[in-house]
Amino acid sequence: MDMPTVEELTARFAVACDLKHPIDRDRITECLMRWIGGVSKHPVRLRFVDDYEQMVKDGTAAWDARDVRAAWDAWAVRDAWDAWAARAVRAARAARTAWDVRDAWDAWAARAVRAARAARTAWDVRDAWDAAFEVSWISITAIGAASLNDEKAYSTRLPVLEAFEAGAYAFWVLPDEIVVATLPQVVAVDDRRRLHADGAPAFSWLGVDDYWHHGVLMPTEEAKDHTKITVARIDAEQNAEVRRVLIGWFGTERYVREFGAVIVHEDLDAVGNPRRLFRRDVKDDEPIVMVEVTDSTPLPNGERKNYMLRVDPNAYGGRAAKECHAAIASTWRKKADHSVLMFDRPENYRPIIET
């Protein structure tokens, strides 16, 4: 078999990772059956799954049947796959574009784990996920095989890459059957490869729409309509990240000013603009401390924008919760490690020029 170059394979893979190519179910079937034929003599059928509930049922069955399935070779291939994939992915570093897809997958896996923690009945969701073969990830091994000049491994793994190119996203292996799910309708990520979209689902698959905000899975109702957010809803939110996003959508200023915040300190910055430090006590949690500052550069209409920054109340020995300048100084951190303050003392933060 003639192996294409790593660059050629990587380019193909990058196109597939856009997840926007047309889905060809006949081609997926042909590729995956060819893959199965290369790793096992066990006769299997192939079926597509198109809704979430059915996927969970099939995935749970796949997990429950894993001992039976071990009788045929595909599962053994899967067991060895991760170790081999790690080696191959190292060899296929140019295939970095896969990470967008992989991150979306990991986010969904984390979602399944959270669901399982929240309700015992959701354990089947996690089982389904644990049993899944993620096609983009496995596809990388074809590139890795080419990088390693391993013709046999390449020929075995190429059909999975081809199935990915034809629109396969995940599959589950049952005793006598492979169940395939095709690409999600939407996968939107931000510049840090976190699932994210404003006012729209960032991930839509098998009839389920998920709203993510920079990697935070948000409650659908509030994500679709921010006017549904209330102070009571924010205070009832258990997850700190979700609460932070809800406060941002609700309006930080509105939240802090109108609902129980007190001004701890106020002064003027070095150019005479007002600064204020707010504190809002939160039951059974540390207080929310926010500093309000004014933009040094006026807008074209002469107005200046105020903005709020939440600060670590413990920074500088607690001074950040008491003094505006210490609060602002505490927001500046080392690029290499945001846990490290840029300035040893708040007094050392003194810009010569600010715009």
Added chain:
Amino acid sequence: MNNNHPNRRNVPDQYRQGDVLAVAVKFIPTDARETKRDEHGRIVLAYGEVTGHAHAFRGKGICGFTKLDNNEVEYLLIESGGGGKTLNHEYADGRQAEHAPHTWPDGKYELADQVSYTPTELIRERD
């Protein structure tokens, strides 16, 4: 502008433009590598998340360095020959964005990130 801050003894020079802050340092780590310029030939210190604007230098006499995996500028060396270099807050086509430009003198600088605090994560601010 705040050029006359009292009691600057032992406080390194600092320049801030929006969410970009540079602090003068005596040296740049020897293991920092040079960063690439963007497709417009600029050294970009920070991009706006939703607006497409950037805090950026143009032209010669300036070089970015980093030890970060993401190739973001962590240190700056300005050797303009005397006049310093002007940091612009601009759109890709050069139009000025929100913050006024200002000139940084020749020297070495370390850049800082501005963060918002949450109990579980420090989140970088991007204007």
